[in-house]
């Protein structure tokens with residue numbers, strides 16, 4: 001099958017396991033984001049795909065061929081490092097042409113390809129500049145162009161945008177995504193910014209403690225998180241304990257009719273997104289709570305409610321501004337269709 | 345950080361001590377030597393103050409020209425050998441485990457504690473017919489019978505390289521440790537084998553350090569006068585040997601001083617050329 005396949009990939013440093021039994025399939029041409037907290041093994045996993053670290057177990061396959069032990073320089077990939085790693089002794093053009101020069105491509109052809117790539121990254125005419133004289137965003141683009149010079153089979157980026165300021169980062173995210181779609185290249189990006197992952201990816205892979213917690217499309221990850229870690233890590237959420245008996249489930253002391261709980265599950269946790277928590281007049285909803293804080297951000301309004309000893313947050317749009325103030329008693333409406341049942 | 349330029353004379357106070365040391369131990373002796381090089385030799389005694397060029401004139405002979413040429417050639421060869429050995433070695437060392445690094449650095453430092461005499465005699469034993477390394481080769485069946493490897497040019501070169509190598513490694517080490525390891529990793533992801541990435545990334549990125557080290561070893565090797573005598577034939581003697589010979593055994597201070605001054609000038613000229621060439625290369 002075409003694309004990248006990781007089978008049971010494991011990496012140990014001494015007794016410490018940085019990556020645990022990772023199974024992942026990346027079809028040809030998709031854009032995958034590895035997302036997770038610091039130290040969860042994202043870089044390690046990417047370095048194994050690049051061949052810079054060897055897995056201690058498992059296999060890596062590219063287009064059906066086992067590349068687990070193929071040295072990095074024979075993998076035909078393009079990689080952008082967090083530090084960018086542009087060669088300080090070479091000009092912009094020479095940096096971009098490096099992989100072509102190494103492969104013995106003729107001077108004429110090198111120049112043509114460099115010009116092509118420079119215009120792609122909107123830096124035409126910069127070929128003879130030393131890399132030290134570029135701005136952060138320009139360097140970023142040069143690193144991307146250098147990695148794409150040979151049209152690699154696999155495009156890997158380790159936190160490529162983390163050094164940029166927020167505005168430039170958002171612009172580059174969109175640009176990177178458009179570039180990837182135009183070239184149709186299989187791409188893996190490491191990030192710990194979930195907004196970035198949601199913006200760019202076809203598939204988001206959430207990792208924690210060296211394991212994959214969930215791999216799915218961004219909306220799926222957001223709407224149907226696989227476990228409490230994913231629910232909590234991606235966006236804001238309310239995690240609430242529930243108890244179930246044969247007839248129905250109860251949350252915060254009130255029963256929620258219609259909440260589908262897997263048979264035999266006695267207790268667990270539900271996740272409900274803040275925008276799905278609706279505030280009504282007390283008595284109109286099964287759960288009643290007290291408003292503890294209102295944060296009006298202009299674009300959205302966050303209302304914090306204490307109910308049944310638990311802090312809940314509800315988010316609403318300005319046009320549906322709840323008419324509440326701190327200390328007021330409100331009804332909390334939880335629709336069963338918005339609740340995701342998670343194993344605790 | 346920006347500092348104010350010194351305003352008053354007292355602002356130069358901190359400079360007094362280093363300046364004094366430099367004048368006492370460098371400027372004065374060197375000036376004396378330049379002066380002596382113009383003095384007239386007194387065959388019965390020592391020398392008499394004068395201003396003659398005959399010391400320099402005597403120097404302009406084919407014999408001394410050849411010695412000077414050989415000295416420069418030997419120093420350059422030693423410097424190149426040291427760089428060729430030390431750059432890859434130090435690169436590998438800087439990527440090795442901490443313990444390995446410490447072990448090697450301690451070993452190299454201990455070579456520095458050996459005097460030139462000990463190094464000379466150790467190598468002359470190793471190169472001898474009776475107890476030398478060729479006996480090992482005979483035992484391994486590579487040679488039929490042991491041979492003497494010294495006196496010879498190879499012996500001089502080996503011992504001088506051995507002596508200068510620790511300095512070379514110690515000078516290169518900090519620069520190589522600071523070199524970003526992701527540079528070579530980037531080169532590898534771009535299709536360069538480890539060896540290719542060493543030559544296309546590590547060496548060019550460290551060009552200035554390598555040139556500076558080359559100059560340092562060159563000057564260091566130029567001053568060597570014991571090893572060529574212990575391990576070489578008379579045609580392998582360097583200008584430093586002749587200077588020592590004139591100054592100490594022939595009591596011809598003015599001539600020795602003239603040769604020393606000339607050697608310094610030639611050295612400075614070569615270093616300047618290297619630096620200028622380096623600048624040009626940078627600009628290109």
Ligand SMILES: Nc1ncnc2c1ncn2[C@@H]1O[C@H](COP(=O)(O)OP(=O)(O)OP(=O)(O)O)[C@@H](O)[C@H]1O
Nearest residue numbers: 013016018036037038039040041042043044045192
């Ligand atoms: N060479 C190594 N030797 C020992 N432990 C290592 C090594 N490289 C990484 N680790 C450990 O493996 C774990 C995962 O590291 P990794 O760099 O993959 O994290 P990450 O997810 O990329 O984090 P970040 O978001 O901070 O970059 C960390 O706990 C780290 O300490």
Ligand SMILES: [Mg+2]
Nearest residue numbers: 042043044158
């Ligand atoms: Mg990382």
